[in-house]
Amino acid sequence: MSPESQDRRQIERRRTFGIISHPDAGKTTLTEKLLLFGGAIQLAGTVKARKASRYAASDWMAMEKERGISVSTSVMSFSYAGCAINLLDTPGHRDFSEDTYRVLTAVDSALLVIDAAKGVESQTQKLMDVCRMRSTPVITFINKLDREGLPPLELLADIETRLGLECAPLTWPVGTGSTFKGVYDIQKEELRLFSPTHGGKIRETQMLITDLYGEDPDIRLGAQADALRADMELLREAGTPFSRDRYLAGRQTPVFFGSAVNNFGVRELLDSFILLAPAPLPRPALTETGDLRAVAPDEEEFSGVVFKIQANMDKAHRDRMAFMRVCSGRFTRGMRLKHLRTGKTAAVSNAVLFMAQDRAGVESAYPGDIIGLAGHGVIKIGDTFTERSYLKYTGIPNFAPELFRRVRLRNPLKSKQLQKGLEQLAEEGAVQLFRPLANNDYILGAVGMLQFEVIISRLAGEYAVDAAYEEAKIEAARWVACADKAVFEDFTRRYRQDLAVDAEGALAYLAPSVWKLEATEERWPAVEFRTTREIG
Numbered sequence: 001m002s003p004e005s006q007d008r009r010q011i012e013r014r015r016t017f018g019i020i021s022h023p024d025a026g027k028t029t030l031t032e033k034l035l036l037f038g039g040a041i042q043l044a045g046t047v048k049a050r051k052a053s054r055y056a057a058s059d060w061m062a063m064e065k066e067r068g069i070s071v072s073t074s075v076m077s078f079s080y081a082g083c084a085i086n087l088l089d090t091p092g093h094r095d096f097s098e099d100t101y102r103v104l105t106a107v108d109s110a111l112l113v114i115d116a117a118k119g120v121e122s123q124t125q126k127l128m129d130v131c132r133m134r135s136t137p138v139i140t141f142i143n144k145l146d147r148e149g150l151p152p153l154e155l156l157a158d159i160e161t162r163l164g165l166e167c168a169p170l171t172w173p174v175g176t177g178s179t180f181k182g183v184y185d186i187q188k189e190e191l192r193l194f195s196p197t198h199g200g201k202i203r204e205t206q207m208l209i210t211d212l213y214g215e216d217p218d219i220r221l222g223a224q225a226d227a228l229r230a231d232m233e234l235l236r237e238a239g240t241p242f243s244r245d246r247y248l249a250g251r252q253t254p255v256f257f258g259s260a261v262n263n264f265g266v267r268e269l270l271d272s273f274i275l276l277a278p279a280p281l282p283r284p285a286l287t288e289t290g291d292l293r294a295v296a297p298d299e300e301e302f303s304g305v306v307f308k309i310q311a312n313m314d315k316a317h318r319d320r321m322a323f324m325r326v327c328s329g330r331f332t333r334g335m336r337l338k339h340l341r342t343g344k345t346a347a348v349s350n351a352v353l354f355m356a357q358d359r360a361g362v363e364s365a366y367p368g369d370i371i372g373l374a375g376h377g378v379i380k381i382g383d384t385f386t387e388r389s390y391l392k393y394t395g396i397p398n399f400a401p402e403l404f405r406r407v408r409l410r411n412p413l414k415s416k417q418l419q420k421g422l423e424q425l426a427e428e429g430a431v432q433l434f435r436p437l438a439n440n441d442y443i444l445g446a447v448g449m450l451q452f453e454v455i456i457s458r459l460a461g462e463y464a465v466d467a468a469y470e471e472a473k474i475e476a477a478r479w480v481a482c483a484d485k486a487v488f489e490d491f492t493r494r495y496r497q498d499l500a501v502d503a504e505g506a507l508a509y510l511a512p513s514v515w516k517l518e519a520t521e522e523r524w525p526a527v528e529f530r531t532t533r534e535i536g
C-alpha cells in the first residue's frame, strides 16, 4: 500500500464522538460498556468509581489529586472491529454546558442517551440545540428498558416533536420492565433474547431467533410474539425508513433500545455505530485572504485546532494541557508546527495521545485523533496549528454568561496571584472574566452556579488566593460592536460605567438589568449586541 492510501485507511477507520445525555440517563454506564467491548478496561465499575467525585466543588481538591485519571478520561481511545474510536467525555451537568459545547466542536458525531422512563429531558434539549448548530449526526440509545418505561412509539414521538429529529428505529424492544424479553434487530431481522439471572440482573443469552414468523417467537415470547409482529408491520407501513444521508445531515436519528447496565443492545449499538457514524469530516477554516475553505482530512499538510485547555495538571510545574483535534495530515513526534496566533514555529516533542487508562506517548496521530500538548500558557482555546500554511479554524464561541459575581480578595497582598489565577482560569474557559473600563474590579460571568464554586476552590488550591464573592448588579452581558465609528465612540463614552473588556480584550456591555439592556438596544440600533463571541 502506498503511504497515501495507508493514511487514507487510517482516516477511514477513525470515529470521533461524544455521548450526550441528561444526568442519570446512563451516559457513564454506557461509556463503561463501550470501553469493555473495546477491551480498553477489564472491569465494570472503573469509570463509575471516577464519576462520583466529578464536578462537585467540594471534591475539587480530591479530584486534583486524581487529576491524571480525570484528565485521561476526558478522551478515551479504543479499537473495535478494526475501527479506532475516540470517545470524548462531555460534562453532563448543565453548569458546565460551555465546556460541553467546546468538546462537541471536536467530534464528528454524537450518541444521545435517553432514559426510557423519562423521555426527552431539559438537558437533552439543550445539548441537542448545540448539535443542531453544527448539524452533528446523532445516534440515539433509549436506555433502561429493564425498568417500566414509556411505550416505544411514545418515546419516538417525543424525540420527533421535542428535538425536531426524525426517528428511524433500527432495533425494537420486546416489552419493558418486568415484561422485557429482548431486542429485535430490524435490519438483520433477528431477535436477541435475554434472561434474568439471580441477582435480578438480566443476562444476554446467545439465543437468537431469526424467523419472526416461525414457531420460536411464540414458544419464547407467548402473546408478546404477536405484539412484536404487529409492531414490525406498523413500522414497515408507517415508520420512517433509515436514510444514511439524512442521518449524516443531522436531520434523522437512528434509534436503538436497550439496557446499558445489563449490557443489552449495546453490542448492536456499537456494531451499527462503526458502520453508520462518519469518519473524520472536512472542517471549515479561514485562509489568509479571509475566505472560508473546507479542509479535507486527507490533505497532506498537518492542521489541528485546540478545543479545550486544562490547567495545573501538575501543580509543581504550573503546566497546562491543550487538547488538539487533528483535522488534516499526519502528526508525527518531533514535527515542527506553526502556531497561527503567535506566528511561532516549534518542534512538538512532548505530545501525548489519550488512552482509556493512561496517557501514552504519541508517535503519530491522524485526523480525528486528539493529542495533548503540554504548554506554559501560550496556547489558547481556538488556536490553530499547521505545518506552514495560514489556516484558522472557526466555530468555537463563548456564550454570553447569565450569572455574575464580583471577586473580593481577602488578603490584599495576593492581588498579583489573583489576577494571574483569574486570567488563567478564564483562558481555560472555566469562567469568563471581565475588567470594567471604569474601575479595577474583577467581574466573573458564568452559565451555572457551580462554576463560581469551582473557581474559589481552585484559586485557593492552585494559586493560594483566599477570595470570596460579592453580588454584582449585572443581569446580562452582550459583546458590542458597531460599523459606524462615530456612533460607537459616542456609545462607549455614554456607557463607560457599564462597559468592560473580557479576557480576550473584546468589549462587552454589562447590563444592570434585562429591562435596561432592552432599552439600550432599542436606543442604539446601529450597535450590535451579541450573545456569542468567536474565540481566537
Ligand code: G4P
Residues within 6 Å of the ligand: 021, 022, 023, 024, 025, 026, 027, 028, 029, 030, 048, 092, 143, 144, 145, 146, 147, 258, 259, 260, 261, 262
Ligand atoms: P449518567 O452518567 O448519565 O449520569 O448516568 P449513570 O450511568 O451514572 O446512570 C445513572 C443511574 O442509572 C445509575 O444508578 C445506573 O446504574 C443506572 N442505570 C444505567 N443504565 C441502566 C439500565 O439500563 N437499567 C437500569 N435499571 N438502571 C440503569 P445509580 O443508582 O445512580 O448508581 P448505582 O447504584 O448503579 O451505582
